[in-house]
Amino acid sequence: MLKYIVKRLISMVPVIIGVTFVVFAIMHFTPGDPATLLLGEEAPPAEVERMRERMGLNDPFLVQYGNFLFGLFRLDLGFSLTTGRPVFNEIANRLPATIQLAAAAILVAIFIGVIMGIIASTRQYTVFDGGAMFVALLGVSMPNFWLGLMMILVFSVFWNNTFGYVLFPSSGFGTLRHLVMPAIVLGTAHAAFITRITRSSMLEVLRQDYIRTARSKGLNERVVVYLHALRNALMPVVTMAGLRFGVLLGGSVVTEQIFAIPGMGRLLVESVRSQNYTLVQGIILTYAIIFSLVNLAVDLLYAAIDPRIQVQYK
Amino acid sequence: MATEATTVKKAAVARKQRTRFQETWRRLRKNRWALAGLTMIVLLGLVAIFADFIAPYGYNEQNYFRILEGPSRDNFLGTDNLGRDVFSRIVHGSRLSLSIGFITTSIGLTVGGFLGAVAAFYGGRVDNLIMRFMDIILAIPGFIFAIALVSALGPSLTNLMIAVGINTIPYFARIIRSSVMSTKENEFIEAARVIGSSDLWIIFKHLIPNSLAPILVQATLRIGDTIIIASGLSFLGLGAQPPLPEWGALLSAGRGYLRVAWWMATFPGVAIMVTVLAFNLLGDGLRDALDPRLKN
Numbered sequence: 017m018l019k020y021i022v023k024r025l026i027s028m029v030p031v032i033i034g035v036t037f038v039v040f041a042i043m044h045f046t047p048g049d050p051a052t053l054l055l056g057e058e059a060p061p062a063e064v065e066r067m068r069e070r071m072g073l074n075d076p077f078l079v080q081y082g083n084f085l086f087g088l089f090r091l092d093l094g095f096s097l098t099t100g101r102p103v104f105n106e107i108a109n110r111l112p113a114t115i116q117l118a119a120a121a122i123l124v125a126i127f128i129g130v131i132m133g134i135i136a137s138t139r140q141y142t143v144f145d146g147g148a149m150f151v152a153l154l155g156v157s158m159p160n161f162w163l164g165l166m167m168i169l170v171f172s173v174f175w176n177n178t179f180g181y182v183l184f185p186s187s188g189f190g191t192l193r194h195l196v197m198p199a200i201v202l203g204t205a206h207a208a209f210i211t212r213i214t215r216s217s218m219l220e221v222l223r224q225d226y227i228r229t230a231r232s233k234g235l236n237e238r239v240v241v242y243l244h245a246l247r248n249a250l251m252p253v254v255t256m257a258g259l260r261f262g263v264l265l266g267g268s269v270v271t272e273q274i275f276a277i278p279g280m281g282r283l284l285v286e287s288v289r290s291q292n293y294t295l296v297q298g299i300i301l302t303y304a305i306i307f308s309l310v311n312l313a314v315d316l317l318y319a320a321i322d323p324r325i326q327v328q329y330k
Numbered sequence: 331m332a333t334e335a336t337t338v339k340k341a342a343v344a345r346k347q348r349t350r351f352q353e354t355w356r357r358l359r360k361n362r363w364a365l366a367g368l369t370m371i372v373l374l375g376l377v378a379i380f381a382d383f384i385a386p387y388g389y390n391e392q393n394y395f396r397i398l399e400g401p402s403r404d405n406f407l408g409t410d411n412l413g414r415d416v417f418s419r420i421v422h423g424s425r426l427s428l429s430i431g432f433i434t435t436s437i438g439l440t441v442g443g444f445l446g447a448v449a450a451f452y453g454g455r456v457d458n459l460i461m462r463f464m465d466i467i468l469a470i471p472g473f474i475f476a477i478a479l480v481s482a483l484g485p486s487l488t489n490l491m492i493a494v495g496i497n498t499i500p501y502f503a504r505i506i507r508s509s510v511m512s513t514k515e516n517e518f519i520e521a522a523r524v525i526g527s528s529d530l531w532i533i534f535k536h537l538i539p540n541s542l543a544p545i546l547v548q549a550t551l552r553i554g555d556t557i558i559i560a561s562g563l564s565f566l567g568l569g570a571q572p573p574l575p576e577w578g579a580l581l582s583a584g585r586g587y588l589r590v591a592w593w594m595a596t597f598p599g600v601a602i603m604v605t606v607l608a609f610n611l612l613g614d615g616l617r618d619a620l621d622p623r624l625k626n
Binding site: 032037045159161263265266269285303308 | 462465466467468469470471472473474475477479480481482554558561565566567578581584585592595596598599602603607610611614
């Protein structure tokens with residue numbers, strides 16, 4: 017198992033280095049001069065030139081990239097062009113909110129998705145199946161920022177107009193009540209996706225011989241479904257949910273914007289607007305690393321569940 | 331004699347192709363949901379084409395006597411903060427959203443399809459290089475990568491389409507690669523090589539057309555996804571700029587008036603959802619029709 021973990025970790029390195037290159041290149045060719053941004057439009061040209069020299073902006077592209085990569089190993093991502101604080105600290109301040117939101121959304125999604133998927137697959141071709149599938153289809157077709165606005169409209173605005181108090185606050189962060197709406201908004205598309213996969217995966221498993229054996233030896237249908245079938249059916253669900261985690265991270269940017277959550281996504285949008293390219297670069301890298309780590313975790317989980325994978329790396 | 335034989339052969343080929351198409355169409359027609367999706371797409375297309383005739387007002391026609399008015403007989407989806415008719419703006423916006431969906435998907439399909447086919451056809455080092463690059467792009471969450479590209483290119487409708495288009499390249503590359511990989515082992519590819527066809531000819535004439543089924547399904551489903559991603563970027567102010575009536579931009583404007591004008595944020599979202607739903611319904615239906623084995 018340890019060998020497998022190490023192997024997977026090492027295979028992550030070239031991809032992450034590739035990501036640093038792509039992101040650095042994109043930001044490098046972004047119009048706008050960081051030195052001017054840092055000093056302001058009115059700064060004398062000589063001053064700007066000195067700053068450019070100090071920031072290493074006059075070096076060739078590859079030298080700049082090399083320095084950036086070298087800094088990365090010391091967790092030095094440069095300085096924010098608007099506040100002058102280290103990018104690493106700026107991101108570290110915002111990371112917890114984003115992680116909390118994403119984790120809450122994933123929990124919502126797995127809970128709703130797996131239950132709906134089981135209901136649909138065990139009652140195939142019934143009203144429950146059709147209903148669950150249609151709801152899931154709506155869920156994947158709905159932009160999450162619109163769902164967010166509609167939830168604010170219903171649970172904050174209309175609720176307040178009718179009952180005189182706010183059921184769930186529409187902005188802010190910190191308490192569980194603040195997290196309810198954002199988690200549902202961010203989790204819905206994922207839940208819909210998990211529902212569809214769970215259903216098709218369950219249908220496949222339920223047809224297998226060992227399920228027939230379990231049934232024919234007189235086991236309770238619940239035991240068959242939840243203990244025998246679900247365990248095997250969940251493997252593709254876990255993989256696909258991990259691969260789709262990137263979509264969830266992307267959605268968190270918009271969700272944070274709507275509910276005024278002080279996470280990385282809001283910082284990203286602010287930085288893009290103020291052309292704070294060092295910060296944009298750092299944030300995108302952080303997202304890519306989180307995404308890769310989640311996929312690593314999924315792979316490890318998979319190996320932990322499935323003995324066949326472990327055997328390969330004995 | 332020879333000409334007669336080829337005519338017969340041609341007819342046979344034509345019949346075979348027609349039956350494959352007819353077979354797919356026959357299965358698709360039986361699928362009520364897929365038909366509903368197709369109908370909705372056709373209707374949306376008509377709305378986009380005839381937007382000028384359907385919309386009672388221009389998309390930027392302001393009426394300062396009717397600011398933030400709720401749905402009424404004159405403006406049946408209400409008016410916005412500049413007194414513009416929300417319904418007319420949504421109708422005109424259908425042009426933008428549908429174009430975004432088709433253009434971005436075409437970018438991804440052309441570039442991604444070409445890269446995927448080349449990677450599969452040559453294999454080895456070329457394959458490795460191309461696909462590792464795709465892995466790198468896929469390691470960055472799509473929406474966030476699109477934000478990075480838009481921030482580099484500058485926010486505008488065109489750059490939005492480029493950014494989202496680049497985003498979809500890896501998906502097509504992967505699909506077409508795996509499809510071509512299995513097709514290229516066929517004997518007719520061997521035969522084409524033996525009679526001296528060039529690599530490009532084999533790729534474009536034989537390999538890509540034989541991979542059309544998965545491409546078609548992927549493209550249909552991708553259109554819905556790209557519409558959501560693009561409207562999300564516009565919602566953040568990184569896509570279509572005012573006064574363009576892009577649906578995401580309409581939602582973004584409506585967000586500021588949520589407490590006083592619920593209709594501004596509600597209806598553009600419904601439009602996005604219905605459009606994406608239509609493409610998803612058709613895509614799912616096409617997948618089942620083209621490959622009935624996948625259906626549960």
